[in-house]
Amino acid sequence: xxxxxxxxxxxxxxxxxxxxxxxxxxxxxxxxxxxxxxxxxxxxxxxxxxxxxxxxxxxxxxxxxxxxxxxxxxxxxxxxxxxxxxxxxxxxxxxxxxxxxxxxxxxxxxxxxxxxxxxxxxxxxxxxxxxxxxxxxxxxxxxxxxxxxxxxxxxxxxxxxxxxxxxxxxxxxxxxxxxxxxxxxxxxxxxxxxxxxxxxxxxxxxxxxxxxxxxxxxxxxxxxxxxxxxxxxxxxxxxxxxxxxxxxxxxxxxxxxxxxxxxxxxxxxxxxxxxxxxxxxxxxxxxxxxxxxxxxxxxxxxxxxxxxxxxxxxxxxxxxxxxxxxxxxxxxxxxxxxxxxxxxxxxxxxxxxxxxxxxxxxxxxxxxxxxxxxxxxxxxxxxxxxxxxxxxxxxxxxxxxxxxxxxxxxxxxxxxxxxxxxxxxxxxxxxxxxxxxxxxxxxxxxxxxxxxxxxxxxxxxxxxxxxxxxxxxxxxxxxxxxxxxxxxxxxxxxxxxxxxxxxxxxxxxxxxxxxxxxxxxxxxxxxxxxxxxxxxxxxxxxxxxxxxxxxxxxxxxx
Ligand code: ADP
Numbered sequence: 001x002x003x004x005x006x007x008x009x010x011x012x013x014x015x016x017x018x019x020x021x022x023x024x025x026x027x028x029x030x031x032x033x034x035x036x037x038x039x040x041x042x043x044x045x046x047x048x049x050x051x052x053x054x055x056x057x058x059x060x061x062x063x064x065x066x067x068x069x070x071x072x073x074x075x076x077x078x079x080x081x082x083x084x085x086x087x088x089x090x091x092x093x094x095x096x097x098x099x100x101x102x103x104x105x106x107x108x109x110x111x112x113x114x115x116x117x118x119x120x121x122x123x124x125x126x127x128x129x130x131x132x133x134x135x136x137x138x139x140x141x142x143x144x145x146x147x148x149x150x151x152x153x154x155x156x157x158x159x160x161x162x163x164x165x166x167x168x169x170x171x172x173x174x175x176x177x178x179x180x181x182x183x184x185x186x187x188x189x190x191x192x193x194x195x196x197x198x199x200x201x202x203x204x205x206x207x208x209x210x211x212x213x214x215x216x217x218x219x220x221x222x223x224x225x226x227x228x229x230x231x232x233x234x235x236x237x238x239x240x241x242x243x244x245x246x247x248x249x250x251x252x253x254x255x256x257x258x259x260x261x262x263x264x265x266x267x268x269x270x271x272x273x274x275x276x277x278x279x280x281x282x283x284x285x286x287x288x289x290x291x292x293x294x295x296x297x298x299x300x301x302x303x304x305x306x307x308x309x310x311x312x313x314x315x316x317x318x319x320x321x322x323x324x325x326x327x328x329x330x331x332x333x334x335x336x337x338x339x340x341x342x343x344x345x346x347x348x349x350x351x352x353x354x355x356x357x358x359x360x361x362x363x364x365x366x367x368x369x370x371x372x373x374x375x376x377x378x379x380x381x382x383x384x385x386x387x388x389x390x391x392x393x394x395x396x397x398x399x400x401x402x403x404x405x406x407x408x409x410x411x412x413x414x415x416x417x418x419x420x421x422x423x424x425x426x427x428x429x430x431x432x433x434x435x436x437x438x439x440x441x442x443x444x445x446x447x448x449x450x451x452x453x454x455x456x457x458x459x460x461x462x463x464x465x466x467x468x469x470x471x472x473x474x475x476x477x478x479x480x481x482x483x484x485x486x487x488x489x490x491x492x493x494x495x496x497x498x499x500x501x502x503x504x505x506x507x508x509x510x511x512x513x514x515x516x517x518x519x520x521x522x523x524x525x526x527x528x529x530x531x532x533x534x535x536x537x538x539x540x541x542x543x544x545x546x547x548x549x550x551x552x553x554x555x556x557x558x
Pocket of ligand 1: 345356452456457459460484486488489502503506507509510513514516517518519520526543
């Protein structure tokens with residue numbers, strides 16, 4: 001800019017100088033040409049008068065200084081010339097001023113020399129005898145004048161050039177320096193020339209506007225952060241180029257990043273092609289969703305386009321934790337598959353036996369055996385269906401079942417009694433010991449806990465072994481312990497035996513009538529009473545499963 005101002009000033013100064021010199025000279029030249037022309041006319045008139053009076057004698061001893069005088073006859077021949085010998089001169093009849101003088105009495109013309117450096121002015125006047133007297137004078141042309149003044153002009157030009165340089169330098173500095181030193185944070189605090197003030201005022205107004213907008217932005221950002229920081233769902237705001245504009249702490253945790261990712265592309269956080277496709281769809285103005293694994297959990301990603309002036313200006317990405325839902329879904333699928341599988345086996349046996357009986361293909365002595373088989377499998381199916389129903393009842397919270405005070409010792413004794421036939425068959429003794437304590441709960445569920453634990457203690461025991469049911473107060477709660485001297489549970493299975501249909505030895509469990517749902521029912525029923533389960537087991541000494549019922553806070557009695 002400084003250069004441009006500098007150049008402009010220099011060119012303007014020099015241009016003005018050159019133009020004024022030219023104009024000045026042209027005006028002067030025109031002025032002096034007019035004077036010269038009128039003098040020439042006057043001199044011609046005087047000479048004509050002299051020649052009219054004296055004839056040829058007038059030319060004798062004539063001092064003409066700058067003028068040239070020519071006398072031309074009526075046929076155009078030169079009768080006299082003050083410079084040249086007239087006899088050698090060509091006929092002048094065709095000369096412009098001569099022709100005009102013959103026709104009008106007076107003629108005028110001018111002619112340039114070959115070099116254009118000189119111009120001759122002619123004035124011709126017809127005399128009374130029809131001859132023509134012509135006077136001419138040489139005049140320097142404007143060009144020759146300019147050439148003649150070249151030296152002084154160059155000197156003046158150099159001075160003007162130097163002056164305009166200094167002036168231009170100072171001026172451009174005076175214009176640009178205050179502009180360069182403007183303090184944009186405090187524009188009005190700048191001292192400058194008068195003309196800069198409107199600019200400074202506009203800058204100050206702009207500054208105020210920007211400050212207000214940035215405060216507003218900051219406020220909005222703060223609000224967004226306040227709202228989203230406490231959310232367990234992740235939120236990411238992207239612009240149309242997929243650059244992160246905002247991200248809440250939950251989303252940062254999921255992508256293992258911090259707020260330094262703001263301003264960078266989302267691709268820097270995840271290169272998942274699926275995610276890119278999802279954002280592409282949202283970028284095209286459509287809502288899109290997908291599920292993907294993030295930091296060990298399953299998340300549903302919802303991408304919604306944000307419109308501004310009917311154009312997609314960004315995308316809001318919402319990350320919802322659906323791990324629990326996915327897990328439940330998975331469990332439901334597994335459970336359905338397991339149930340179908342568990343039911344299919346006894347049904348096949350029943351159907352096979354029944355078919356053989358119906359076709360009369362069974363020997364009379366085997367009919368009983370086949371009927372027992374059908375009965376046993378049907379019983380197995382009944383047990384299975386009963387357990388499944390119990391579980392689904394528990395899954396729904398067993399809200400329809402009423403709670404009451406139940407004496408756990410009495411219930412334990414009843415259970416022991418129920419299982420006595422099976423225990424005796426396996427020569428296993430069952431003993432119930434402890435205090436008579438009450439638990440506030442669902443009788444049916446408490447009975448289920450006792451039955452399943454005791455049943456397992458008998459089923460997975462050794463011949464001649466024992467089962468002990470202990471009910472005792474512990475702290476403010478009640479502990480139920482079922483101890484057996486059975487086969488024990490290997491450590492690697494201990495975490496899984498409470499899962500539905502999980503059995504350590506499938507064939508053994510099935511052979512002794514297990515459904516694989518007993519401990520699952522225990523787990524759910526215990527949870528319904530806020531009870532915790534403990535397990536101790538060793539391959540030699542057997543297993544002890546404990547259920548601890550804490551104090552019933554709601555009722556305040558135990
Ligand atoms: P099941 O109907 O097969 O007994 P459960 O859910 O009651 O199913 O038990 C799951 C598995 O845990 C059993 O199949 C068995 O392998 C093991 N188990 C349960 N209780 C005992 C125990 N007292 N001693 C040894 N193993 C046990």
